[in-house]
Amino acid sequence: MKLLLFDLDGTLLLTDGAGVRAMERAGRRVLGERFTLEGLTIAGGMDPLIYAEAAARTGVKDAHLRHESFRRLYLDELRVELAANGHRARVMPGIVELLDRLAGDPRVLVGMLTGNYAAAVPLKLGAVGLGLERFAVAAFGDDAATREALVDVALRRATLRIGRSLSRADVIVIGDTPADVRCAAVNGCGLLAVATGKYTADELRRAGAEVAVENLSDPSPLLRMIDSPDA
Ligand SMILES: [Mg+2]
Secondary structure, eight states: OEEEEEOSBTTTEEOTTHHHHHHHHHHHHHHOTTOOOTTSOOTTOOHHHHHHHHHHHHTOTTGGGGHHHHHHHHHHHHHHHHHHHGGGOEEOTTHHHHHHHHHTOTTEEEEEEOSSOTTHHHHHHHHTTOOGGGOSEEEOTTSSSSSTTHHHHHHHHHHHHHSSOOOGGGEEEEESSHHHHHHHHHHTOEEEEETTSSSOHHHHHHTTOSOEESOSSSOHHHHHHHHSTTO
16 A cells, blocks of 8 residues: 655645745744745745744744744634635645545555644645545644654554554655655655646756656556555
């Protein structure tokens, strides 16, 4: 059985910047007007690390003590942002059809691996009419210190879910950034890179992706990887 770990932003959906705007407003409320995400690599990042990096640049002492407040305010702001602009959020081409198709496939366990705070994920999915229940296991940005470490979190949850253990080689990471490519490579997982986010297929190949597609409207590259004995 293969464990598919879909990234969220840029892979399943795009929120048209709602997440970034909500983070910046929350950050300014917690740490003042100097808080900005400008110049940071957000795509492929982990929410807690994005906060830490942006907070460090404000010069505010002990900013880590305000992380919990930031997370709470961010979720409030994200709700406000999606209520106002959620209609601009969109699911990526082929995703709904692919998830429908995989839902009945006994060869796979459909999961998610994302740098988002766990509580942000249902909000973003809801904006495009998807539910977290489509994902049998998920690992979030607040589950580990690095994106790479989230693979083992997802594998442990998969074991609890299906009652037997899968290996890292059984995992296929599906993501839109070099961070997803690295996450798969470090863990010895299969990788399908998809150019629906900020990076082109060529850029993802240069980052090390062996398989990079424009979008998932043609599921056959992923289905071939599912069939392959060594993901
Ligand atoms: Mg992404």
